[in-house]
Amino acid sequence: MQKSVKAPSLRSRGRFRKELPFHLMLLPGVIIVFIFMYIPLSGLIIAFQKFVPAKGLFGNQKWIGMDNFIYLYNLPGAISALRNTVIIAFWKMILHLIIPITVSILLNEIRSTGFRRTAQTLIYLPHFLSWIILGGILIDILSPSDGIVNRVLGLFGHEPVFFLGSNDSFRGTLIVTDVWKEFGFNTIIYLAAITNIDPNQYEAATIDGANRFQKMLYITLPNMRMIIVLMMVLSLGNVLNAGFDQVYNLYSKQVYSTGDILDTFIYRIGLLDAQFGVATAMGMFKSVVSTIFISVSYFCAYKFADYRIF
Amino acid sequence: MVEDRHWSSRLFNVLNYTIIGLLALSCLIPLIHVFAISLSSSAAATGGLVTLWPVDFTFESYAYVARRAAFWQAMGISVLRVIVGVGLNMFFCIMCAYPLSKEKDQFRHRTLYAWYFFITMLISGGLIPLYMVIRMMGLMGTFWALVIPGAVPVYNVILLLNFFRQTPRELEDAAIIDGASQWRIMWQIFVPTSTAALATVALLSTVYHWNEWFNGILYSSSPDQYPLQSYLRTIVIDMKLTNMGANDWQALVVVSDKTAKCAQIFLASLPILLVYPFLQRYFVKGMVLGSVKG
Numbered sequence: 385m386q387k388s389v390k391a392p393s394l395r396s397r398g399r400f401r402k403e404l405p406f407h408l409m410l411l412p413g414v415i416i417v418f419i420f421m422y423i424p425l426s427g428l429i430i431a432f433q434k435f436v437p438a439k440g441l442f443g444n445q446k447w448i449g450m451d452n453f454i455y456l457y458n459l460p461g462a463i464s465a466l467r468n469t470v471i472i473a474f475w476k477m478i479l480h481l482i483i484p485i486t487v488s489i490l491l492n493e494i495r496s497t498g499f500r501r502t503a504q505t506l507i508y509l510p511h512f513l514s515w516i517i518l519g520g521i522l523i524d525i526l527s528p529s530d531g532i533v534n535r536v537l538g539l540f541g542h543e544p545v546f547f548l549g550s551n552d553s554f555r556g557t558l559i560v561t562d563v564w565k566e567f568g569f570n571t572i573i574y575l576a577a578i579t580n581i582d583p584n585q586y587e588a589a590t591i592d593g594a595n596r597f598q599k600m601l602y603i604t605l606p607n608m609r610m611i612i613v614l615m616m617v618l619s620l621g622n623v624l625n626a627g628f629d630q631v632y633n634l635y636s637k638q639v640y641s642t643g644d645i646l647d648t649f650i651y652r653i654g655l656l657d658a659q660f661g662v663a664t665a666m667g668m669f670k671s672v673v674s675t676i677f678i679s680v681s682y683f684c685a686y687k688f689a690d691y692r693i694f
Numbered sequence: 695m696v697e698d699r700h701w702s703s704r705l706f707n708v709l710n711y712t713i714i715g716l717l718a719l720s721c722l723i724p725l726i727h728v729f730a731i732s733l734s735s736s737a738a739a740t741g742g743l744v745t746l747w748p749v750d751f752t753f754e755s756y757a758y759v760a761r762r763a764a765f766w767q768a769m770g771i772s773v774l775r776v777i778v779g780v781g782l783n784m785f786f787c788i789m790c791a792y793p794l795s796k797e798k799d800q801f802r803h804r805t806l807y808a809w810y811f812f813i814t815m816l817i818s819g820g821l822i823p824l825y826m827v828i829r830m831m832g833l834m835g836t837f838w839a840l841v842i843p844g845a846v847p848v849y850n851v852i853l854l855l856n857f858f859r860q861t862p863r864e865l866e867d868a869a870i871i872d873g874a875s876q877w878r879i880m881w882q883i884f885v886p887t888s889t890a891a892l893a894t895v896a897l898l899s900t901v902y903h904w905n906e907w908f909n910g911i912l913y914s915s916s917p918d919q920y921p922l923q924s925y926l927r928t929i930v931i932d933m934k935l936t937n938m939g940a941n942d943w944q945a946l947v948v949v950s951d952k953t954a955k956c957a958q959i960f961l962a963s964l965p966i967l968l969v970y971p972f973l974q975r976y977f978v979k980g981m982v983l984g985s986v987k988g
Contacts, residue, residue, distance in 0.1 A: 399802075405876035406793035406801045413790040413846045414810065420827065420843040421814040427823025441826040487717065490710050499711070505971050506718035509725070512966045514905035516923045520930030520959045521724045524731075524952075530742030532727055568721060569981075576982045596703050629908070633931050647821075654822045655912070667820030675817040682816075693812065693852055 431668040435661035452665035461640065462666065465649040468642060472555055472626040477619045479563045484570035485612060489604055491571060492578045493596070504575075507568025519633035522561060523548065554639040562630055577611040578604060614689045621678035624670050646670050725963065732756070732957035739952045755953040765958060767918065768925035771837070772904060775921050779841040779903040780896055786846045787854050787895055792880045794851070795858035811848050828913060835915030840906075847902075850895045853983055857891035858884055894980030897973050904966060922962055930955050 423441075431452055433445040456462045487507070494500040510518065525532045526547040534544040547557045585603050594602070628647035635643045646666060654663025685691035726746050731739045735750035743749045759765055793801055794808050818824075824843065833839040861884055869879050885892070910924030917928060929951075970977075 403801055403803070406796065407803070409789045409793045409876075409880070410807055413786050413851075414807070416786065416842070416846050417811060417814060417848075419831070420824065421818065423827050424819025424823035425817065427819050427826060430823060430826075437826070441823070441830055487714070490714055493706075493710055494714060499714075503714050503718040505974065506721050508970065508974070508977075509721045509967070512901055512905075512970050513963050514907060514923050516905075516907050516927045516931065517959055517963050520926070520955065521728055523931070524956070525724055525727060530740075532745060535742065535745075564720065568717075572978050572981045576978070595700065596706065632908075633927070650821055655825070660822050660826075664820065664822045667822060671817055671820055678816050 428664060428668050428671070430661055431665040433661050435664070437658070437660055448661075452661045453669070455662060456666055456669075461644060461649060464641060465644045465646050468555070469624055469626045469645040469647075472558055472631075472643075472645060473623055475555075475559045476562055476627070477622055479559065480566060480570060480619065481612070481616060483563055483567045485574055485608070487567060488571040488574035488578060489600060489608075491575065492604065493600070504568070504571075507571070509568070510565040511569035513565075515629040515633045518561070518565060519630075522634065526557070548634055549636065549638055551639055551642040554635070554643045558627070558630060558634065558643065561634075562627055565630075573615065574608060574611060577608050581607045610689055614685055614691055617681045617685045617689070618691075620681040620684075621674060623677045624674050725960070725967075728956045729960050732953055732960050734953060736953050739956070755957040758954050759957045759961065762954075764918070764925060765922075765961075768920050768922045771920070772922035774837070775840050776900055776903045778837075779844075780899045782841055782845040783847050783850065783899040784892065784896060787850050788880070788885060788892075790846060790851045791854035791858055792884060795855040795861075795884075811846075811851060815848050825912065834913055835919065836913075837919075839913035840909055840921065841903075843909075844902075847895075847899060850898060853980060854888070854891055854895055856983060857888055861887055890976060890979055891983070893973070893976045894983070897976055898980060901966065926958060926962055930959060 427441050430441070430445075432447060432449060434448045434451075435445055436443075439445060491500055491504065494503070526534070528534055528544040528546045528549070533547070537543075537545065545553055547553050581604065585607075586599055589599050589603055624646060626645040626647070628645070628651070631643060631645050632648050632651070635648065647670075650663045650666050650670070653659045653666075682691075682693065723746065727744070730746055730748045731744045732755050733748035733751055733753070734744045735752050735754070738744055738749035790811065794804060794811075796804055798804055828834055828839055828843060833842065865883050865887075866879055869883055874882070905923055907921070907923035907927055910921040911927065914920055914924070917925070920928070
């Protein structure tokens with residue numbers, strides 16, 4: 385270990401010379417991150433100000449303590465946005481675990497390589513499309529008047545469903561379409577874990593007379609335990625992420641009561657109504673809660689799954 | 695295998711192939727539907743006659759899009775954004791990941807720097823403060839607002855640094871004995887041996903820049919600066935039918951526009967559709983490397 389030295393010895397000077405290239409390589413990245421991550425972070429002080437944009441981010445603003453937070457607390461839409469965010473994010477977190485795990489186990493049982501590969505390629509597809517593209521497609525196929533989905537429902541004598549325009553179905557539509565977009569891509573990680581299972585375990589089970597379902601249940605699933613726990617823990621950080629891109633491109637005024645989320649709310653009051661202080665207060669609330677959850681989740685992942693990010 | 699002959703196993707196979715097959719189709723059908731509409735006549739599309747095969751086959755909508763300057767201008771901005779944005783991302787990724795991949799005995803301050811970057815993954819200033827900073831920097835309304843603020847993708851840096859660490863130390867030690875500088879070691883040893891990881895990072899960054907639309911709207915001062923996805927938003931989302939009553943006269947105008955909309959949706963997704971199946975092994979590798987560490 386390097387001992388602390390009072391005068392720069394020859395050895396530590398040589399060491400600094402040797403390490404200088406590393407500092408220089410990092411310098412541009414450090415500057416960019418400082419400007420676009422750390423300065424905005426300190427900009428969170430706006431939350432405690434009556435912010436006038438014209439005076440600038442670090443200008444002579446009026447301090448108002450917690451007024452923005454109190455204002456938000458009494459704003460009807462804010463609390464409902466928080467509730468919607470938690471509900472939507474919760475169901476997405478649950479289903480983003482269950483569906484990909486199930487699908488990856490099912491995919492693993494498919495013996496025909498060609499079929500499996502094709503299916504895999506296809507289920508990865510929606511992940512690569514933006515919510516603009518998917519939003520456009522969904523608005524079209526879910527339309528109550530001539531959407532293909534309602535036409536199919538009509539064949540079964542079902543009344544047309546106003547998927548994106550009614551408070552009864554909006555959240556469900558958000559959750560299902562988001563799971564549909566990402567489930568395929570999320571199988572990748574589980575399939576990798578399944579591939580790493582020692583084939584001897586299956587052979588031994590076969591000799592012991594285990595059938596296929598017993599092998600799935602007692603070999604495949606338990607071997608995925610670590611990765612499942614890890615993904616579960618890491619997903620905790622999304623507790624307030626209901627998916628801005630998706631909601632913003634699919635919602636409309638009539639579904640604000642069930643579909644408005646923190647991020648869309650922040651965007652509207654901040655950039656459309658120009659209430660920068662109030663919007664930042666809400667952003668800060670979200671940021672602090674998320675940070676706590678993400679930190680705890682990384683810590684748990686580190687403790688229980690020996691997960692190290694770097 | 696013997697067990698596969700058992701009736702329950704056969705039944706399971708049938709069900710399993712059906713479920714996976716339907717799931718796979720569910721991912722493909724919406725796009726086929728859009729493609730079919732884009733190749734149909736306005737009347738057929740408006741009347742809801744098109745499902746998976748074009749009705750009254752015509753290239754009319756593509757001819758219309760070809761003449762639409764705004765579409766191609768937005769496409770041009772997106773292409774430029776991908777080239778410059780991915781270039782910057784790659785540069786910063788390599789320059790940051792390489793020193794961070796060193797062991798502590800080679801680079802004392804490694805952990806300090808790693809935390810400096812890692813913290814930004816835990817907490818962020820959020821929408822408004824970043825918006826203000828970009829305004830302060832004079833980037834508002836410029837192309838640079840789309841590529842510079844996100845130039846250091848911290849997640850990708852971590853992905854790459856974990857890959858760099860797998861490069862055998864002996865290679866580096868030998869190069870040092872031969873008198874190579876750290877810069878040369880980075881460019882001539884680490885970069886060439888990490889092409890798979892670099893391809894992964896490039897793919898992630900390409901998809902990001904191609905699909906990003908929000909900053910495109912937020913930091914542009916007028917719609918003629920929009921990249922493709924932001925432009926697309928104005929035509930496919932802003933005028934959506936859910937915002938209007940069924941008898942709204944505007945609805946008629948929008949609906950007759952349906953084939954053109956579908957043509958533009960399809961054209962905007964085409965580049966990614968053509969590319970991603972061939973890069974499968976790279977993003978699979980990236981996902982696995984990114985999330986199962988340690």
